[in-house]
Amino acid sequence: LPPALLEKVFQYIDLHQDEFVQTLKEWVAIESDSVQPVPRFRQELFRMMAVAADTLQRLGARVTSVDMGSQQLPDGQSLPIPPVILAELGNDPTKGTVCFYGHLDVQPADQGDGWLTDPYVLTEVDGKLYGRGTTDNKGPVLAWINAVSAFRALEQDLPVNIKFIIEGMEEAGSVALEELVEKEKNRFFSGVDYIVISDNLWISQRKPAITYGTRGNSYFTVEVKCRDQDFHSGTFGGILHEPMADLVALLGSLVDSSGHILVPGIYDEVAPLTEEEINTYKAIHLDLEEYRNSSRVEKFLFDTKEEILMHLWRYPSLSIHGIEGAFDEPGAKTVIPGQVIGKFSIRLVPHMNVSVVEKQVTRHLEDVFSKRNSSNKMVVSMTLGLHPWIANINDTQYLAAKRAIRTVFGTEPDMIRDGSTIPIAKMFQEIVHKSVVLIPLGAVDDGEHSQNEKINRWNYIEGTKLFAAFFLEMAQLH
Numbered sequence: 001l002p003p004a005l006l007e008k009v010f011q012y013i014d015l016h017q018d019e020f021v022q023t024l025k026e027w028v029a030i031e032s033d034s035v036q037p038v039p040r041f042r043q044e045l046f047r048m049m050a051v052a053a054d055t056l057q058r059l060g061a062r063v064t065s066v067d068m069g070s071q072q073l074p075d076g077q078s079l080p081i082p083p084v085i086l087a088e089l090g091n092d093p094t095k096g097t098v099c100f101y102g103h104l105d106v107q108p109a110d111q112g113d114g115w116l117t118d119p120y121v122l123t124e125v126d127g128k129l130y131g132r133g134t135t136d137n138k139g140p141v142l143a144w145i146n147a148v149s150a151f152r153a154l155e156q157d158l159p160v161n162i163k164f165i166i167e168g169m170e171e172a173g174s175v176a177l178e179e180l181v182e183k184e185k186n187r188f189f190s191g192v193d194y195i196v197i198s199d200n201l202w203i204s205q206r207k208p209a210i211t212y213g214t215r216g217n218s219y220f221t222v223e224v225k226c227r228d229q230d231f232h233s234g235t236f237g238g239i240l241h242e243p244m245a246d247l248v249a250l251l252g253s254l255v256d257s258s259g260h261i262l263v264p265g266i267y268d269e270v271a272p273l274t275e276e277e278i279n280t281y282k283a284i285h286l287d288l289e290e291y292r293n294s295s296r297v298e299k300f301l302f303d304t305k306e307e308i309l310m311h312l313w314r315y316p317s318l319s320i321h322g323i324e325g326a327f328d329e330p331g332a333k334t335v336i337p338g339q340v341i342g343k344f345s346i347r348l349v350p351h352m353n354v355s356v357v358e359k360q361v362t363r364h365l366e367d368v369f370s371k372r373n374s375s376n377k378m379v380v381s382m383t384l385g386l387h388p389w390i391a392n393i394n395d396t397q398y399l400a401a402k403r404a405i406r407t408v409f410g411t412e413p414d415m416i417r418d419g420s421t422i423p424i425a426k427m428f429q430e431i432v433h434k435s436v437v438l439i440p441l442g443a444v445d446d447g448e449h450s451q452n453e454k455i456n457r458w459n460y461i462e463g464t465k466l467f468a469a470f471f472l473e474m475a476q477l478h
């Protein structure tokens with residue numbers, strides 16, 4: 001490592017940290033909500049992408065804003081999709097090329113829902129920068145840009161070629177992104193050696209982490225229909241196969257009280273557990289008591305750290321999400337819903353296969369339903385099939401990230417997986433065939449998607465240094 005250069009870059013970042021916070025404040029002020037499909041938020045999304053494109057252009061990047069067409073909504077409405085930014089800095093064939101993926105859209109946020117401050121006004125309290133998108137994902141995207149700007153301001157060559165792919169529809173399911181990655185496979189992505197994503201969190205407040213796997217997700221609906229109108233339970237109760245009773249039985253057949261999934265064959269392809277793998281969970285520092293308290297849960301299904309981590313990361317889980325058509329208002333309406341749709345999903349792990357899971361679940365529900373001799377109609381659909389992702393932690397960029405973390409934080413990272421799904425990680429691995437690493441910046445209590453989302457100033461600024469150190473490590477290791 002060239003310590004003198006790194007020292008200069010770190011000093012620059014420390015000296016300019018208030019400017020970096022100010023830019024984050026300006027970006028948080030843009031209400032780039034991609035989840036609520038209304039024209040005002042779409043305009044905000046377009047504004048957000050234009051501001052980001054301009055920032056990158058001013059850093060000297062070649063920027064293309066790719067038109068993504070429009071999105072057809074179930075109610076017949078059509079809304080424009082914000083452009084995806086493809087940006088490139090440096091084109092030196094002797095250097096490695098690192099591509100960073102991030103997103104600038106955010107989850108909905110309303111101060112009336114329990115925010116202590118205006119979600120779109122970045123507010124600093126005790127070193128915590130509160131605001132929607134601070135940690136998911138505007139802060140981490142800006143940390144990359146800040147790191148580049150430090151090299152630029154010091155008139156230093158970038159140690160690696162850098163590409164950015166930044167989208168504005170992640171929270172809505174990365175609409176049309178897979179098609180773009182496919183189309184750009186031999187163009188924008190042709191020279192890319194490594195892909196980095198910073199769109200998840202550490203599992204600690206202070207200890208950094210590197211993430212090498214995420215679970216996939218298969219999302220199901222099961223519709224049970226008698227007729228397309230509700231019934232009066234005084235007039236029809238007692239003579240009907242009630243759709244809700246069928247549905248509750250179907251949903252109740254999926255998972256037992258210990259969390260074990262009851263769909264036959266579902267565990268068949270789950271990767272066998274080795275002693276070596278158990279040791280990786282033992283090595284992670286997780287204060288279970290603190291985790292339980294901060295989650296405000298009285299008791300988890302499992303009592304040890306290793307079991308908890310394994311059931312979040314390396315075993316499938318089944319969650320029941322809701323019932324469309326159910327009576328869910330206060331009061332005592334005596335209705336029999338005429339048709340109901342149950343929603344549940346299974347988080348998938350290596351080496352489970354999405355289409356095998358679809359068949360197993362469908363067969364199981366058909367079996368349970370047929371035993372009820374119901375005259376209702378049942379339709380099972382898998383509406384989402386997202387694959388799990390796992391990487392080789394001995395790839396060059398994992399070693400570079402570890403060394404950069406040691407330099408900036410003076411500690412070894414937790415090597416973690418994530419129980420949720422980042423579909424783009426698997427897409428990059430499958431389509432672009434390059435090594436993908438997740439380098440999170442945010443602390444475990446950042447509250448992504450929740451009220452009072454925040455990023456600590458410390459995480460944002462040290463994270464900026466981490467990316468600068470990572471560029472230099474990549475140059476050394478490439």
Ligand SMILES: NCCCC(=O)N[C@@H](Cc1c[nH]cn1)C(=O)O
Pocket residue numbers: 199200201217219384386418419420421422423
């Ligand atoms: N920490 C990163 C979380 C990203 C996230 O929340 N992803 C969604 C994606 C998804 C999966 N099924 C439907 N959407 C998630 O729920 O895991």
Ligand SMILES: [Zn+2]
Pocket residue numbers: 103136137170199
């Ligand atoms: Zn995100």
Ligand SMILES: [Zn+2]
Pocket residue numbers: 107136171448449
């Ligand atoms: Zn998110």
